[in-house]
Amino acid sequence: MATSFKQAVNKNLECPICLSFFKDPKNLTCSHTFCKGCLETLLETRGKLLCPTCREETLVPGGDVGRLQPNITVRSLVEDVETQCYSNGNQEDKSLQRNGNKCQKHPKNDEDFFCRNCNKYVCSMCGLLEHAIKDAHTILEAGAHDPDQKNHVEELAAKADAKIYDVDKFVTSVVNQRKTVHNVQEQLNDEIDATFAKSVQVLKERKTVLKNEVKHGLLGKLETSLGDMEESGRKQIDQIKKVLDLVRSGLNFPLLTEALTSHKANCQQLEDLLSRIGLNEELPRRIAKEGEVCFRSQGSDGLQLGQLSHLESKWVLRTECQLPVNNNMSGMVISPNNEMAVGCQKGGIFIYSVEGIIQDTVLKSVQIVALDFMPDGGYVIRDSNNRISMYTEHCEKLDVTLETMVDSGNVSSGLTVGNDGLIFIGYSAWRKIQVFKPEGGKAIREIKCNGYEPRQIVAMTSSQAILVKSYWNMVQVINDVSGAIIHSISKDGENAYPAVYQDNSVIIAWVRHGQSLLSIVQYTKELKYIKNILTDFKIIRPIRAWYYLQAFKKGEIAFCTSHRFYIFHETWE
Structure with a gap:
């Protein structure tokens, strides 16, 4: 409750224009209060002084904002709050301040606001005068924009993790099917060897022919095809992880204006990669099905050893x-x-x-x-x-x-x-x-x-x-x-x-x-x-x-x- 009360007090001691504590607060005819410097900027920009809150015009004696009635009560409260914050060394409040760049147009101001329409950080003066009032853009505090960016990355990371899981599951299926084909090869070789052992020397030529057919024929091509699919799946996983690391590493540094373009490009690259990778989970099974080959022994009749045949x-x-x-x-x-x-x-x-x-x-x-x-x-x-x-x-x-x-x-x-x-x-x-x-x-x-x-x-x-x-x-x-x-x-x-x-x-x-x-x-x-x-x-x-x-x-x-x-x-x- 104490924290909420402190935040409420601080909020009411902020200038509606610069969103900082009042500096030399001045009252307008409508009783609204603003910083002297902010009012001077408004007067210089528009040639007359319209209240940013209610739009009522205030006559400025001699064009000098300093001659407007000061708000002594607000100024005293601001001085008391600033003194208390300084004496207590409030690290929590300091942590809320953004260590951003200084505005080139207003060197005294930090770029601690974010324009959604222009996709860049701006200072409070630029945000109000150029983006909000002039162009009707949406202005956020930098602290409000950063969580949105982090949430987007977290959602993207969740998609990437799900895709990695699917591809890894697919690769596991490919490995199992490849093992099945390999086991068939091993079994065929054992049967060929067993039959050959009972045959005479002239069967050696036939044995070589059959083994070459197992290794370099249909089964060899099928195993190579499944091996290529396995390698392709692993490369897809590596691609996703590589781009995901780039996206995640972007959160380790302040996303200042110059870094936003690169980070956005990395996010888009990851989204494109996730949508482009598709898995044909039926294809490995069909390839392995084509490899269901059996060896039929012919004994020693004709000295042919046997032959390979597969399902039609x-x-x-x-x-x-x-x-x-x-x-x-x-x-x-x-x-x-x-x-x-x-x-x-x-x-x-x-x-x-x-x-x-x-x-x-x-x-x-x-x-x-x-x-x-x-x-x-x-x-x-x-x-x-x-x-x-x-x-x-x-x-x-x-x-x-x-x-x-x-x-x-x-x-x-x-x-x-x-x-x-x-x-x-x-x-x-x-x-x-x-x-x-x-x-x-x-x-x-x-x-x-x-x-x-x-x-x-x-x-x-x-x-x-x-x-x-x-x-x-x-x-x-x-x-x-x-x-x-x-x-x-x-x-x-x-x-x-x-x-x-x-x-x-x-x-x-x-x-x-x-x-x-x-x-x-x-x-x-x-x-x-x-x-x-x-x-x-x-x-x-x-x-x-x-x-x-x-x-x-x-x-x-x-x-x-x-x-x-x-x-x-x-x-x-």
Whole structure:
């Protein structure tokens, strides 16, 4: 209570202008009291003396503030308080004073206030006259600003710690899967050695061949791949810790004006790093699954020792379902939380689980031409008027405008969002792709599509490239800055619909619309053949030859026609 009383007394002995104890206090006509020096500055600045508290004008005899009536009572109280504080050696009050820079305009004053609008420290005179009164800026005491800055760093540090925990957990999973692959290698070597011991000398050659296949073949490549993933995860942890140390170390020193820019940059770098690092937790398990190899002994017959064989995978239909609105599918994407979103030209987005069970219907009044998701789960919608609208993950419309082109009513134009949040808008009629920041406004660049049309576009996950469905039977990988074609593939008589698959590979749905046959093939990011996933799967032919292909995060594949969808998954035999 004593401390609160002391603070109340001190507060009432502070000049409302300089926020320091009154120095030579003078009364105005309205009975408000201010320092003589503060009133002189006000008079010099404005040419007349208006009370900063009630705005009533006070006539100054001869223009000399010193001739105004002094407030003897306040001056005596200030002298008593200052004398008591000095005699008691009040270290607590001194600790509240900020050891800042001196103001260049008012050398006697410390920069012990902070302007939120200008993001810098100022003295009391500058804060009142230039920032608060003149520009209507928000002024805080420096002591009030510092806790906000510390709270921001603490929140950021908590995010970093959580991300480090997730990455470390991921790395542990990778290590375990790598050990599994390594154990398989060891077991295979033991079985090969046991069989070889019972065989004759001529089997040595075969033994060498088999061991080389274990070490340098599929299993060796898988172990190398998991090792690279482990190393990448550890490097990500080191990156986060390094930037986090810079952010935390910034709190060990007073955040003066010249240090704020550097500290803010470090905080932004950490936030960007945390949002950029994503973990595909299913990928290590799938890689290890490919390494489930067994050794089959052949005894001494034929002196072949044995052979390595691995499980064969097979893709099967998990779900087939008719869409609620017939012949109206306009787009299909997978959300950040691994749900399938199907857009409808007549209005609305249908949300399905990976099992094909409908979860929700949102934005029912919005006519969808194309759609995608922002990294935070928000929607990006291209409507029937070729306008781009953005919504939060809770379907609240954002006040963001993208200054797009008019695409002559062509609805077969693409839309995609990159991992960094950049929005790519394709225009078939103009043969261009515009690139926008999430904040909207004008396009930051235009990509010229020479020799192709951006009917469907998909941002690649780990390279500066875009996957483009050009003409009906053609897919291209283009540079997302120059628009140059990097790789291309086509098939006569088959419509092509591409998607990005795991590990940045590409899958393409080849559709023979007239025969109602679907084939899905996996390629490298350079569009080199890897394997067939489906061959000549019979679909129910829609009226309109317009399809979409997408992959769920754990590898399931969704194929959507204008009136129904199919979900396929991989099984092992």
